[in-house]
Each structure stands twice: as C-alpha cells, then as structure tokens.
Amino acid sequence: xxxxxxxxxxxxxxxxxxxxxxxxxxxxxxxxxxxxxxxxxxxxxxxxxxxxxxxxxxxxxxxxxxxxxxxxxxxxxxxxxxxxxxxxxxxxxxxxxxxxxxxxxxxxxxxxxxxxxxxxxxxxxxxxxxxxxxxxxxxxxxxxxxxxxxxxxxxxxxxxxxxxxxxxxxxxxxxxxxxxxxxxxxxxxxxxxxxxxxxxxxxxxxxxxxxxxxxxxxxxxxxxxxxxxxxxxxxxxxxxxxxxxxxxxxxxxxxxxxxxxxxxxxxxxxxxxxxxxxxxxxxxxxxxxxxxxxxxxxxxxxxxxxxxxxxxxxxxxxxxxxxxxxxxxxxxxxxxxxxxxxxxxxxxxxxxxxxxxxxxxxxxxxxxxxxxxxxxxxxxxxxxxxxxxxx
Amino acid sequence: xxxxxxxxxxxxxxxxxxxxxxxxxxxxxxxxxxxxxxxxxxxxxxxxxxxxxxxxxxxxxxxxxxxxxxxxxxxxxxxxxxxxxxxxxxxxxxxx
Numbered sequence: 001x002x003x004x005x006x007x008x009x010x011x012x013x014x015x016x017x018x019x020x021x022x023x024x025x026x027x028x029x030x031x032x033x034x035x036x037x038x039x040x041x042x043x044x045x046x047x048x049x050x051x052x053x054x055x056x057x058x059x060x061x062x063x064x065x066x067x068x069x070x071x072x073x074x075x076x077x078x079x080x081x082x083x084x085x086x087x088x089x090x091x092x093x094x095x096x097x098x099x100x101x102x103x104x105x106x107x108x109x110x111x112x113x114x115x116x117x118x119x120x121x122x123x124x125x126x127x128x129x130x131x132x133x134x135x136x137x138x139x140x141x142x143x144x145x146x147x148x149x150x151x152x153x154x155x156x157x158x159x160x161x162x163x164x165x166x167x168x169x170x171x172x173x174x175x176x177x178x179x180x181x182x183x184x185x186x187x188x189x190x191x192x193x194x195x196x197x198x199x200x201x202x203x204x205x206x207x208x209x210x211x212x213x214x215x216x217x218x219x220x221x222x223x224x225x226x227x228x229x230x231x232x233x234x235x236x237x238x239x240x241x242x243x244x245x246x247x248x249x250x251x252x253x254x255x256x257x258x259x260x261x262x263x264x265x266x267x268x269x270x271x272x273x274x275x276x277x278x279x280x281x282x283x284x285x286x287x288x289x290x291x292x293x294x295x296x297x298x299x300x301x302x303x304x305x306x307x308x309x310x311x312x313x314x315x316x317x318x319x320x321x322x323x324x325x326x327x328x329x330x331x332x333x334x335x336x337x338x339x340x341x342x343x344x345x346x347x348x349x350x351x352x353x354x355x356x357x358x359x360x361x362x363x364x365x366x367x368x369x370x371x372x373x374x375x376x377x378x379x380x381x382x383x384x385x386x387x388x389x390x391x
Numbered sequence: 392x393x394x395x396x397x398x399x400x401x402x403x404x405x406x407x408x409x410x411x412x413x414x415x416x417x418x419x420x421x422x423x424x425x426x427x428x429x430x431x432x433x434x435x436x437x438x439x440x441x442x443x444x445x446x447x448x449x450x451x452x453x454x455x456x457x458x459x460x461x462x463x464x465x466x467x468x469x470x471x472x473x474x475x476x477x478x479x480x481x482x483x484x485x486x487x
Contacts, residue, residue: 370408378446379456380487386406 002105003226005143006086007133007150011099012042012075016068018129028066031055033288041070069286073234073277073326080231082130095229102140104226139222145169162220167193174217180210192218234328235268237261244283244319251320252308258325259300259307267330272296274329275359276303282318289314294356295349296331329359354389411483416473424461427473429484435465446474 008014012030027044038055047065049058059065079098086093092104135146137158145166150156159165169192171184183206189195195203195218203211216222237258245251255278262268274296278289291310297303331352354367367389374382412430419425419437428434442462449456457477464470473484 368406373407378448380409380485381407381411384408386408 001138003137003140003143004089004103004105005135005137005140005147006083006101006103007135007144007147008099008130009133010042010045011079011130012070013044014130015075015078016042016071019074026066027062028068029055029058029062030068030070032070032072041072069288071279071286071288073279073328076232077234080229083229091228092226093229094226100144101229102143102226105136139220140224140226141175141217141222142166142220145173148173158220163193163196166218166220167191167196169193171195174214176207176210176214180207180214183207184214232328233267233330234326235262235265235330236324236326237265238322238324240322241320244321246316246319248308248311251311251323252304254323255307255311255325256300256304258323259303262325262327263300263303268327270298272298272331273303273327274331274356275327276307277326277328278307279324279326280316280320281322282316282320284318287317287320292356292359295352296329296356329355331355409486411474411485414473414482414484416475416482424463424473424482427463427465427471427482427484435467438464438466438468440464441470 013028016028016030027047029040029044029047029049030042031038032041040049040051040053040055040058042051043049043058048061055067075098079095083093083095083101086101086103090103090105092106094102094104096102131152133147133150133152134155135143135148135150135158136155137143137146142158142162142165146156146158148169171181171190171192171194174181174184174192184190184195187206195214198215200212200215203215205211207214239254239258241254245254262273272293272295274293276291276293278287278291280287289310291307293303293306297306357367368386369389370384371387372383373385375384377383414430415428416424417426417428423440424437426434426436440461440463442460444460446456446458446460455478458474459477460472460474462470462472471484472487473482475482
C-alpha cells in the first residue's frame with residue numbers, strides 16, 4: 001500500500017480569500033453558527049486562536065478582527081472539486097475533513113512524489129493560490145506526518161527508517177482525544193520517540209484501545225484503511241436582483257422560480273429533497289437559512305409552503321442582493337405504489353427518518369434500539385439492552 | 392454487582408437497560424425502608440411499601456445474586472423499586 005496525503009492547512013481561509021479575489025487583506029475569522037453559540041471554524045494563519053474556540057474567547061484575544069460567516073457548502077464544493085483531480089491517479093480517495101485527504105496509490109511504485117506534485121500543479125487551477133502540502137508513505141499516518149513536514153511544491157516521502165523519521169514528531173499530531181493528549185503530556189511523553197521507549201502493555205493499560213493506536217502509530221504501523229469519500233449530491237440554483245429586495249412576497253416569487261428550476265432539474269429525477277439551504281448576500285452581511293424537510297418533499301409547491309412559513313418568522317439583515325437555493329440530501333427515487341408488505345414499508349420509512357436525523361444531527365447520530373436479551377430473567381438488568389441501531 | 396467500567400457510551404457500546412443505581416436507605420421500625428436518598432442527593436420519605444420479594448439466582452456460580460426487593464410509594468407519590476444486595480451490601484434503585 002502506498003498512500004499520498006494531501007494537506008491544505010487553513011483551507012477555508014484560503015478559499016474565502018480566493019473568493020474575495022484577494023480583497024480580504026486584513027486578518028479575519030471564519031465563524032460557524034451553532035444553535036446557541038458561535039465558534040471559530042478557520043482563521044488567518046498566525047492568529048492566536050484555535051479551531052472550535054468560542055467567538056467570545058477569540059474576540060477577547062483579537063478584538064478588532066473581521067468576522068466572516070462560514071459558507072460550508074461552498075468550501076465542501078471547492079474541496080471536492082479539488083479532490084476530483086486525483087481521480088486520475090486513484091479511485092480510492094478519503095476526505096478526512098476540509099483540507100486533509102488520503103489518496104490510495106495502490107502500490108504504484110512508478111509514481112514519484114515529484115510526479116504527483118507536478119501533476120497537481122498542472123491540472124488544477126487553484127494550486128497557484130492554495131498551499132498544498134503532499135506527503136507519501138506506506139500508510140496513512142506516515143503519509144500524514146510526511147505531509148506535515150512538506151512545504152508547498154516540495155513533497156516529502158517518508159523514508160524506510162520509520163523510527164528515526166517519526167521520533168521528533170510532536171504528539172499533537174496523533175489522531176487521539178484531547179483527554180489522551182493531555183494525559184500523554186502529563187506523563188512527559190511529548191514526542192513519538194518518547195512513546196517508543198515503552199512497550200505496548202503499559203500504553204494499553206493506561207489508554208485502552210487508544211493506547212494501542214498510539215503505540216502503533218508511534219512505531220509507524222497504521223492499519224486504518226482508506227475509506228472512500230461520499231460526495232454530497234447537490235443542486236444549486238441562483239438568481240441576482242437588480243436592486244436589493246426585502247419584501248417577503250417578492251422574495252417568495254424568487255424562491256418559487258428557483259424551486260421550480262430545482263425540481264425540474266434532470267439530476268433530481270423524481271427523487272425527494274430533504275434539505276434546502278437558502279443563501280443571500282445582503283447590504284450588510286451574508287444571510288443563510290437551513291431548512292430540513294421531514295418527510296422528503298417531492299413537489300416544489302409543498303416546499304414553497306414550508307419555506308414561506310419559515311421565512312415569515314425570519315428577520316433579514318438587509319435587502320437581498322441575490323438568492324441562492326441549494327437542494328441537498330436527495331433521497332432514492334420515491335414511488336407511490338403501496339406495498340403489500342407493511343413491514344417492508346415501515347423499514348423504508350424508518351430509513352428515511354434516520355436520513356433526516358443524519359441531516360439534522362450530523363453524519364453519524366447515535367441511534368439506539370431496545371433489544372430483548374433475556375426477557376425471562378429474574379434480574380431486571382439482564383432483560384433488555386440498548387444496542388447501536390443498524391438500519 | 393459488576394462495577395461500572397466508566398467507559399463513555401459510544402456507537403460501539405452495548406448498554407444494558409435498568410442498571411441498578413446506588414442509593415442510601417434509612418431503615419425504620421420493623422426493619423423497613425423509611426427514607427431514601429437518591430443518587431442526586433434528594434431525600435424522600437417512604438409512605439408505604441407496596442410489594443416486596445426476594446431474588447436468589449446464580450447461586451451455582453462464583454457471583455451469586457441475592458436481593459430483597461421493595462416496591463415503595465414515596466412522599467412525592469411516585470413509585471420506585473429498590474433492593475438491598477444481601478451479599479455485597481448496599482441499596483440500589485432499579486427500574487423494572
């Protein structure tokens with residue numbers, strides 16, 4: 001196995017700066033909105049903040065920094081378009097997060113890091129502005145550390161002497177929980193070299209399964225497979241307004257036109273839409289609204305009614321200069337024929353419901369199922385258990 | 392009683408339902424539960440005992456089970472089930 005790691009630190013920052021045609025010269029924070037708070041999603045390199053930091057804390061450190069709303073869909077689209085260029089080399093590409101991907105090179109010993117690097121710079125138009133770091137190694141972790149050491153345009157290949165290569169690496173680059181990170185530091189284990197002085201037993205005893213992973217990674221062993229990326233299927237329609245509009249009835253007309261376009265799009269082909277994102281640039285700031293449909297909607301008329309109800313309660317930051325609707329989470333083709341087998345239909349409905357939850361709660365919501373284990377047992381805790389639900 | 396391992400519940404965790412929760416019980420007249428202090432520290436007095444039974448099981452293993460259960464009505468008019476572990480000692484509250 002030969003793996004190439006593609007690393008673009010501060011990916012969202014670079015994408016945002018490219019989008020603004022390099023007008024954004026002063027430092028800025030990209031802010032992600034959560035139901036009850038705002039967090040830092042990305043930032044201008046060098047600022048004393050961290051990803052995930054609450055915005056209040058970040059602003060206490062840098063009071064006069066510019067804030068930009070995160071446009072996750074746009075970053076994801078740009079990221080996947082960028083990764084598409086690797087399809088020529090490999091069909092197996094894992095996207096761990098924005099700015100970090102693993103490409104399985106399937107033992108292609110004829111490929112050199114230089115080949116890959118020159119290939120990227122020729123093929124993709126963004127390479128001139130994105131600081132792409134490439135590392136190649138025999139497994140994901142070696143390739144990742146190599147990429148961390150690489151400079152843009154100067155790929156690094158992990159040498160065969162893995163121990164010396166990894167020894168000076170900080171434990172900050174281990175893919176483990178923050179709790180284990182701080183515990184390792186408390187034990188005085190600051191580099192991977194420090195970890196290799198200990199046998200696997202004490203590491204497992206102290207950190208459980210993570211201890212095994214830590215020990216193996218520190219020795220350059222990584223058996224984690226490359227999991228193919230799942231690309232979100234989206235349909236995007238956009239409209240610009242001659243003058244900013246802020247009257248709901250006018251906005252709804254624009255929404256109607258865009259929805260009609262989406263629902264007649266060949267990509268939809270009779271499938272249901274589970275999520276709609278409305279985005280607009282206003283005179284003041286970017287406005288976004290996420291709407292999840294439950295169940296999935298098959299007609300634009302129903303979608304329009306739901307959106308109208310939601311927008312009636314919405315306050316816009318200013319007149320809309322444009323409007324973009326992004327339909328995502330398309331279901332499988334929906335049929336209306338009733339099934340003779342009600343259980344089968346229930347299972348399908350459950351599947352759809354789970355998909356809705358995934359949209360609302362994230363890619364892997366914790367779903368549990370109550371399962372009878374020993375219903376006859378006289379000991380109550382033996383009778384039933386919660387098990388992870390597998391649809 | 393099997394001790395809680397402290398492992399956080401995750402996607403790969405098998406989680407038994409109705410696990411006994413430790414609680415404190417003050418005994419009153421005739422050796423009957425009188426005041427129950429739940430895990431979160433709230434104390435409630437027992438209005439009446441609705442039912443009681445004994446479970447002796449797995450006496451043939453190294454971890455025999457012997458519990459005296461009580462279904463009790465509390466002062467806030469809620470019903471709950473508690474038991475005393477007759478081997479390891481200690482009171483527990485348990486959903487049935």
